[in-house]
């Protein structure tokens with residue numbers, strides 16, 4: 001599955017890209033108004049920037065959407081720093097080439113903008129002390145995207161390190177499917193503790209053991225403990241967006257964390273636009289249309 005990820009863009013990826021890039025542009029507009037120093041977009045699991053089918057993915061969509069917005073570009077000129085990282089050397093090289101190609105075209109269009117912003121591309125495997133040291137040193141607002149295939153590389157301490165910074169926010173992939181399967185697996189207890197906290201993990205295990213729980217209730221309990229932990233006991237905002245599979249089972253969540261009520265409000269309105277069903281425990285949800293059902297749907301013609 002992971003090897004096929006970049007073959008073609010799925011509906012789920014399209015929505016993920018939209019959530020990240022729409023929010024980033026809204027955030028950048030606000031932040032650039034209040035902050036005169038450097039502003040950072042950081043994607044620590046960036047991939048090559050393009051799918052094999054030619055569609056562009058998050059890094060290039062971020063770049064493209066920023067560059068086509070001339071007013072915004074003017075506001076962030078010499079301020080914006082884009083930092084992309086991936087552990088896969090081939091992906092990093094491909095991204096470098098894809099950005100170069102894109103930049104070349106754009107430079108031709110915007111002749112008088114020599115260097116609208118700085119771009120860094122690195123090749124570290126997360127978790128990485130080197131990367132954490134750089135994040136700790138950054139003095140300025142950052143919007144960070146964490147999108148691994150599994151769940152290793154994401155930890156509460158990393159999210160805290162980001163969101164504790166001024167005007168900084170984080171959006172990350174919560175691999176519900178794999179994590180729920182790992183909750184009782186003692187071999188991965190350290191990694192799972194990063195997601196729920198050691199104490200909360202014990203509590204979560206007890207709650208899940210207590211009764212005959214249906215899978216929906218199980219999911220809500222897991223999410224409840226997860227949101228409580230990542231919101232620091234509800235002292236900041238955690239906004240999950242649920243992605244279902246065609247069979248209506250949850251695949252994963254994209255989770256946004258912010259200290260600011262306005263950030264929460266803007267992200268919720270973006271999520272509401274991308275949601276086609278908001279009944280998963282009150283969280284915005286996207287369910288791909290089932291081929292069978294859409295075939296059976298009466299469209300008014302026989």
Ligand SMILES: C[S@@+](CC[C@H](N)C(=O)[O-])C[C@H]1O[C@@H](n2cnc3c(N)ncnc32)[C@H](O)[C@@H]1O
Pocket residue numbers: 005017044045046047048049057058059085086087088091124125126127147148149152153
């Ligand atoms: C789901 S893909 C990211 C997709 C990307 N956000 C996009 O929109 O195209 C996951 C990426 O994370 C990278 N990755 C996986 N584990 C990693 C780790 N521990 N450290 C850094 N990169 C990792 C993979 O090489 C892969 O490119």
